[in-house]
Amino acid sequence: MASEQTPSDARCELKPIAEFRSMYTEKNGTPRQSGICPEALGCFTIHKDVFNNPEHSLEGIADFSHLWLIFLFHKNNNSYTKAKVAPPRLNGVRVGLFSTRSPYRPNPIGLSLVKIERIEGSCVHVSGADLLDGTPIIDIKPYIGDYDAPSTAATTDQSTSSTHRTAAWVSCPPIESLSLNFTPEAERQTEQLSAENQLRFIDSADLRRAIVNILSADPRSAYRRKRCSDRLYFFKVDCVHVTCWFNGNVAQVLRVKMLEDSDQTDE
Amino acid sequence: MASEQTPSDARCELKPIAEFRSMYTEKNGTPRQSGICPEALGCFTIHKDVFNNPEHSLEGIADFSHLWLIFLFHKNNNSYTKAKVAPPRLNGVRVGLFSTRSPYRPNPIGLSLVKIERIEGSCVHVSGADLLDGTPIIDIKPYIGDYDAPSTAATTDQSTSSTHRTAAWVSCPPIESLSLNFTPEAERQTEQLSAENQLRFIDSADLRRAIVNILSADPRSAYRRKRCSDRLYFFKVDCVHVTCWFNGNVAQVLRVKMLEDSDQTDE
Structure with a gap:
């Protein structure tokens, strides 16, 4: 150039x-x-x-x-x-x-x-x-x-970090935080899949933790959160398909199952 | 795409x-x-x-x-x-x-x-x-x-950081560190330029610190360091032209002067 x-x-x-x-x-x-x-x-x-x-x-x-x-x-x-x-x-x-x-x-x-x-x-x-x-x-x-982390003197604002400042909405978003649970059936399914050890990428023992991490961060868009409260939420982790329901501030995992071959295609 | x-x-x-x-x-x-x-x-x-x-x-x-x-x-x-x-x-x-x-x-x-x-x-x-x-x-x-800083558990190596590991050559390079001094003349020139307050970008009071920071990090390429020990080193900070001499592990600032109009063109 x-x-x-x-x-x-x-x-x-x-x-x-x-x-x-x-x-x-x-x-x-x-x-x-x-x-x-x-x-x-x-x-x-x-x-x-x-x-x-x-x-x-x-x-x-x-x-x-x-x-x-x-x-x-x-x-x-x-x-x-x-x-x-x-x-x-x-x-x-x-x-x-x-x-x-x-x-x-x-x-x-x-x-x-x-x-x-x-x-x-x-x-x-x-x-x-x-x-x-x-x-x-x-x-x-x-x-x-x-080079990749701020090293300047402490700032005087309310931020938790002494070296940098982040918009309050990033760390304390104005949305209620989610609590999370698995139905007994989903819990059993997760345990079984963990025991079967058929995942491709992650250690099966980490499956539950991966699902919890994904849902805890609330993966829904604002649109989805406001307009689609009557719809189930689906996602895939590795070769596992997860179904959940957002009921107000509770995310409930309903089903955790291995992907069928027919599910593997991208939508 | x-x-x-x-x-x-x-x-x-x-x-x-x-x-x-x-x-x-x-x-x-x-x-x-x-x-x-x-x-x-x-x-x-x-x-x-x-x-x-x-x-x-x-x-x-x-x-x-x-x-x-x-x-x-x-x-x-x-x-x-x-x-x-x-x-x-x-x-x-x-x-x-x-x-x-x-x-x-x-x-x-x-x-x-x-x-x-x-x-x-x-x-x-x-x-x-x-x-x-x-x-x-x-x-x-x-x-x-x-998201932008490692948050994983402590590593067990000799790194100073508890959360991440960097190649030893980055923090402890196998080259000798530089000591730095200004000739009395360069010191006087720097003080004078700081007092004149004619810089475009930086606060004039920071001029000396800017020169020190640039030289302390040894701005020479490996080629330059090995093959051109007989040549003076020039650089510009803001609208100031700096001349220095690398004598072994000593970087000595020889001259600090305002750029002439004719110096402003890129080489």
Whole structure:
């Protein structure tokens, strides 16, 4: 890109360097941010057409515990973006797009911090990702606390952190918090699936915790929360299909079952 | 982007949303990471062709203390990238590209954490950036500690942090650390410039600290460090030109002077 170009002309074409393999295959139930579900396992393999020896580009990466994944929100199909958006936590109130991590951005770029679990050749296994299966990754950087965490002097506001300040609606959203329970049947189903050990990504023992983490963060959109209180909520974790019911502020897990082959297709 | 595309085909064209105005106009002396020089001030204005009302996209952003800037390394003019690179701190030793924050990446994307100083309409003033003047910004996200800092259990290694692990060469590079001094003449020049209060970006009182921060991080490349020990090192801070000499492990500031008009052009 020539430095003389005006910024509006300085377009840049990006080419994915890897595709993320995730236990999340659809928007419903996928964590909204990285780290929310530490049990979420996934992996990516550096494409062979990026480097002749992709594994060379990962040398030394095991010396770090965490990585940034910079990726494309490839499932967005809206062709324009709005200057203000309604984050789910604000329950319909709109704020400036750049005050949020909304996926609907002028450039559909996402940023996630993940933990490295293990490296096999040019394949990196990670946990805590909030990426859908098939997400194109455009860059990977090591997490370095000295540069990637605020280190300025304490602020004087009411924030819990002494080094940075976050909008109050992020940490204390104006929506009531959810309590969560499993019906006895769903509890039994979860235990049985955990015992059967047939999951593809996560350790079966973590299944219940993964379901709890996903629901505790209230995965519904504001629209869904307000307008669809009569509808059941479905999501998939790994190869398990979960049915639940939001009754006011109670999320109740009704059914936990293995996906049939016919359920595996994306909607 | 259709989800059916193979990842290598799923190219995405990005359009800058803002251009960064920085006190750094050339590679020499520009901090290698954000946060290294908290005195580094800069700003960006959301382009009018991104949103009809660019200031709307920033509503609520003042509720956060820090922002991520995702930007393009627009001054890179190499057309290919290597799987292994030699980070300056490793003094010539090569590691995998993705273990580093090198600007020479398959997709020339940079990530910097900056502190918000103030917002004026669609213009955001920030500090701590490591961006060159004119850098195209492609996305802005609020920093949210819950998602953007590792929160996993303590690791057992020798790292100083209890929550994450960083390659030893990042925090304890195998190069000797620099000591720093100003010649009496340079000291006097710095004091005089600070008193004159003619800087464009930074508070004049911060001038000395900015110079010290830049030099303390050793801004030389490994090549420069090894092969050019007989050459003076020049850099600009704001509208000040700094000359220094690296004598072994001592960085000595020889001259600090205001830029002439004729110096203002980029080389």
